[in-house]
Amino acid sequence: MNEEGACQIFHVDEEKVLKLKEELIGEYKALTLSEIFKALGDPTRVKILYTLMENELCVCDIATLLEMTVSAISHQLRLLRNLKLVKFRKEGKMVYYSLDDEHVKKLLEMGVEHAEE
Amino acid sequence: MNEEGACQIFHVDEEKVLKLKEELIGEYKALTLSEIFKALGDPTRVKILYTLMENELCVCDIATLLEMTVSAISHQLRLLRNLKLVKFRKEGKMVYYSLDDEHVKKLLEMGVEHAEE
DNA sequence: TAAATAGTTGAACACTTGTTCAAGTGTATG
DNA sequence: CATACACTTGAACAAGTGTTCAACTATTTA
Numbered sequence A, B: 001m002n003e004e005g006a007c008q009i010f011h012v013d014e015e016k017v018l019k020l021k022e023e024l025i026g027e028y029k030a031l032t033l034s035e036i037f038k039a040l041g042d043p044t045r046v047k048i049l050y051t052l053m054e055n056e057l058c059v060c061d062i063a064t065l066l067e068m069t070v071s072a073i074s075h076q077l078r079l080l081r082n083l084k085l086v087k088f089r090k091e092g093k094m095v096y097y098s099l100d101d102e103h104v105k106k107l108l109e110m111g112v113e114h115a116e117e
Numbered sequence C: 001t002a003a004a005t006a007g008t009t010g011a012a013c014a015c016t017t018g019t020t021c022a023a024g025t026g027t028a029t030g
Numbered sequence D: 001c002a003t004a005c006a007c008t009t010g011a012a013c014a015a016g017t018g019t020t021c022a023a024c025t026a027t028t029t030a
Helices: A008-012 A014-023 A027-040 A043-052 A059-066 A070-082 A102-116 B008-012 B014-023 B027-040 B043-052 B059-066 B070-082 B102-116
Strands: A086-091 A094-099 B086-091 B094-099
Touching (some): A014 B059, A027 A043, A027 A102, A027 B043, A043 A086, A043 A094, A043 A102, A043 B027, A059 A070, A059 B014, A070 A086, A094 A102, A102 B027, B027 B043, B027 B102, B043 B086, B043 B094, B043 B102, B059 B070, B059 B094, B070 B086, B094 B102
Antiparallel strands (some): B086 B094
16 A cells, blocks of 8 residues: 555655645745756856946946856846846837846855855 | 947946956855756755655655655755755654754745745 | 655756847937 | 947857666675
8 A cells, every 4th residue: 555656654644745746845945946046056147246336337347347258248248138037128229137036145145054064 | 448248338437347356256156056046046945955844754754745756856956965955863763853953944934935926 | 574655866858048149229429 | 420338139059968778786585
């Protein structure tokens, strides 16, 4: 009697199973959450966001600072934009980027905390 | 007069350049930080960590709950272990996993906050 | 001691991702 | 109007990732 190939000890505790199944994170929520973290899960994007923590910068400025091509930075900024991690403002030819909200900043700071322990 | 192919407006403001270059996040720090976020940047791992937020569970329990193979879960747990996001405790044949510290929990909660806004 | 159980591991595979390159916007300048 | 500039975009490609499968270890049970 062992459905799903589950371990035996587990199925003895039916109450535990039901409780955990209910508390389980939904498929969509898990996906949304992972997409946000995935966006922070690349060195280039971490550098971009870190640079934008205290300053509003144009694409070219970021590219120069990180010693990367404008194209590469632009691609990454689009990804960050789509996830509402950064916002932008146009001024003539220039496009100025900045962090979209305080959550991003806090997430980065919290990541540093974990890394430094 | 335009080194590195940088935009023209930028190089006018020398003070700004120097200040930002100094504040720039280091290569190693950016990599470490991105590795932590990358670990959280996968739906399966988000589900695993979410499940472990309130409970200590064995590999088989997690696999059953998430309806995935024990092998797949074990592979992901190793990754999370290496990054000190989860810890484990052996008890006979069983291996019980739990979150390694409060930072992980806070990171997840903060991610949810951003996702829900 | 043999079989069953819980978990780990390495190789293989399809799939995803980050950068580059070339071509394309749109705005300002001569 | 033509050129230069700031930036965006799509295609292409190498490098990386997540799951499966089969083989493995270690502990318990018959």
